[in-house]
Amino acid sequence: MYVIDLRTNKIVATVTDTPGAEGVEYVPELKKAYTSNAGDNTIGVIDLRQMKVIKKIHTEAKPDGSAYAVPFHKLYVSDERGKAEAIVDVRIDEIVKTLHFDSETGMPQYDPIASKIYVNLQDQDILAVIDPATDEVVGRYSVGRCKGNHGMTLDPEHHRAFLACEGNELMTVFNLDTNQAIAFLPVASGPDVIKFDPGLKRIYVACSSGAISVFQMDDPDHFRKLEDFPVQKKVHSLAVDTETHHVYAPEQEADGKGVARMVVYEAVVNP
Numbered sequence: 001m002y003v004i005d006l007r008t009n010k011i012v013a014t015v016t017d018t019p020g021a022e023g024v025e026y027v028p029e030l031k032k033a034y035t036s037n038a039g040d041n042t043i044g045v046i047d048l049r050q051m052k053v054i055k056k057i058h059t060e061a062k063p064d065g066s067a068y069a070v071p072f073h074k075l076y077v078s079d080e081r082g083k084a085e086a087i088v089d090v091r092i093d094e095i096v097k098t099l100h101f102d103s104e105t106g107m108p109q110y111d112p113i114a115s116k117i118y119v120n121l122q123d124q125d126i127l128a129v130i131d132p133a134t135d136e137v138v139g140r141y142s143v144g145r146c147k148g149n150h151g152m153t154l155d156p157e158h159h160r161a162f163l164a165c166e167g168n169e170l171m172t173v174f175n176l177d178t179n180q181a182i183a184f185l186p187v188a189s190g191p192d193v194i195k196f197d198p199g200l201k202r203i204y205v206a207c208s209s210g211a212i213s214v215f216q217m218d219d220p221d222h223f224r225k226l227e228d229f230p231v232q233k234k235v236h237s238l239a240v241d242t243e244t245h246h247v248y249a250p251e252q253e254a255d256g257k258g259v260a261r262m263v264v265y266e267a268v269v270n271p
Contacts, residue, residue: 001035002262003051004248006241009264013051018044025066025075027090034075034088036063043077043086045093055093059086065107065152069117072132076117078105085119087135097135101128106150107193113156114176120149120163127161127174144181146172151194151205158220162203164191171205171215173223182221187213188228193237200245200267202226206238212249212265231263245269 001021003013019039026033035044037056043063045055060082067076068090075088085099085108106120110132117130121140125147129139143149148167154160161174163181169191173183190208197204201217211228212235218224232251239248245267251259 015046015051017053022064023066025068027068030090036066036077038062043088057095060084067108067110067117069110069132074132076108078108078119080104107152109152109154111154111156118161120152122148122150125149141179143172143174145184146170146181151192153194153196155196160220162194162196164194164205166191183223185215185223185225195238195240197240197242197245199242204238204247206235208234208236
């Protein structure tokens with residue numbers, strides 16, 4: 001895992017022993033980060049003061065996305081191949097409960113306004129809702145025409161979830177008040193991680209075919225596609241700095257050759 005200083009865009013640390021890291025989650029009050037290590041089916045606990053792994057928590061098959069519910073001190077990790085959601089108490093760094101589903105689990109997200117965890121059940125085209133107070137599933141809702149809902153990001157202020165649909169290459173807008181999908185927009189092939197910039201009201205989808213699909217929210221009920229911005233192939237993930245509006249996209253190949261680099265994009269805002 002590489003640590004980048006956003007003020008200088010320089011690598012300041014490299015953390016080893018995170019094999020096949022699929023996701024990373026930051027817990028600011030503890031100065032720790034947690035990686036989903038698909039290479040050895042563990043959750044890595046990283047002390048950011050030492051910049052090293054201090055513990056590994058064994059979990060089920062292929063840990064992937066994760067979300068941190070701040071008031072509950074719990075980390076939710078999707079064991080994608082294990083069809084499960086592992087719940088870690090970060091105060092003791094142990095799994096306190098595992099929820100099992102009849103579907104592979106996609107990206108989870110924590111909604112700080114509704115105080116709920118949402119997780120994609122990507123084999124069933126279902127959005128599941130977990131109450132972090134009880135760690136019980138309190139709802140399951142169809143995501144409409146979206147097939148293979150893997151990636152997810154939230155706009156908690158306007159009660160919207162944005163889903164990346166791997167099965168039929170759509171970006172789906174889901175109304176968290178009515179529990180219904182309200183918009184479907186085409187994305188480039190191979191959609192994976194999706195992120196929302198609330199300042200620009202812009203949605204980005206990393207697509208492994210070689211594009212970042214970009215969408216604009218005109219208001220909570222109206223959305224339009226801006227472009228499929230060309231990037232290198234196999235770009236699966238991205239992150240947004242909401243202060244600078246920079247988009248960070250890690251690349252694993254360039255023109256067919258293996259690389260390990262981060263490309264930083266500046267958002268274009270039309271006058």
